[in-house]
Amino acid sequence: MYRILQLLNSAEVAECRRIAANTQFIDGRATNPHNKAKNNQQLHDPAASQASAQIMLKAFGQSEEFREFAFPDKIAPPLLTKYQPGQYYGAHADAAFINLGSHIIRSDLSCTIFLNDPESYEGGALLIRLGDGALSFKLRPGEAVIYPSDTFHQVEKVTSGERLVAITFIQSRIPDPFRRNLLFDLNEVAALEGLNMRPENFARLQLVQSNLLRYWGDKP
Ligand SMILES: O=C(O)CCC(=O)C(=O)O
Ligand SMILES: [Fe+2]
Incomplete structure (x- = not known):
C-alpha cells in the first residue's frame, strides 16, 4: 500500500x-x-x-x-x-x-x-x-x-x-506488508470511529490491536 x-x-x-x-x-x-x-x-x-x-x-x-x-x-x-x-x-x-x-x-x-x-x-x-x-x-x-x-x-x-x-x-516493526496493512486499517478505524463506539467495544478493539502487535511485531 x-x-x-x-x-x-x-x-x-x-x-x-x-x-x-x-x-x-x-x-x-x-x-x-x-x-x-x-x-x-x-x-x-x-x-x-x-x-x-x-x-x-x-x-x-x-x-x-x-x-x-x-x-x-x-x-x-x-x-x-x-x-x-x-x-x-x-x-x-x-x-x-x-x-x-x-x-x-x-x-x-x-x-x-x-x-x-x-x-x-x-x-x-x-x-x-x-x-x-x-x-x-x-x-x-x-x-x-x-x-x-x-x-x-x-x-x-x-x-x-x-x-x-x-x-x-x-x-x-511489522515487516509483512499484509499484516502491516491490516493493522493500519485497524488503526484508522480506531482513530476515526473509536470515540463513537461503546467504550467496552472500543476497549476490545484496542485489545485486538495490542495483541496483534504483540504477536506480529519485531521485538524492540
Ligand atoms: O528520487 C526518488 O524519488 C527515488 C530515488 C530512489 O528510488 C532511490 O534512491 O532508491
Ligand atoms: Fe529506489
Missing part, C-alpha cells in the same frame, strides 16, 4: 532548500558505484547532511499518520538528492539491507520527500510499478510518498528545472 503524507511545513521545506542551495552535491553513484540505472546527485557534506536529516527525522517523529501507517522501527537519515536536466533513476528495486555505518537496517518501506514546486521542473515523476501499470507521483513541496521497498520504481528524466527531493528507507 502507498501513502501520501504532508510531512514538512513551509519553514522546514525552506530550510532544507537553503541547505541544498548552499552545499555541493556529488554524483549519486558514489554510494552505488555499480548501479547503471542511477543518474542523480546527492548531498555529501556531513554537517549539511546531518542538519537536513535532523529536520526531516523530527517531522517523521511528530507525524501520527506516519506512525499509524508505517509502524516505524528505524529510519535512515533522509538524504537530499537532486536531478538536473538529463538526470533520472532507471527502474530498480531498493537494496534489502542498508548499511548506515553504525548499524544496518532492512528496507521495508521507501520514501521520497518532495521539496521543489512541481511546476518548476519538467519530467521527474516517481513511477512505481504495479503489475503492467504504474503509479506516478510528482507532489507538492513538503509532501512525501511512502511505498513498499519491494516494488520496481524509477524516476523519469528531468527535462528542465531541478527536482529536489529527499530519500529515505524505513524498517517497520
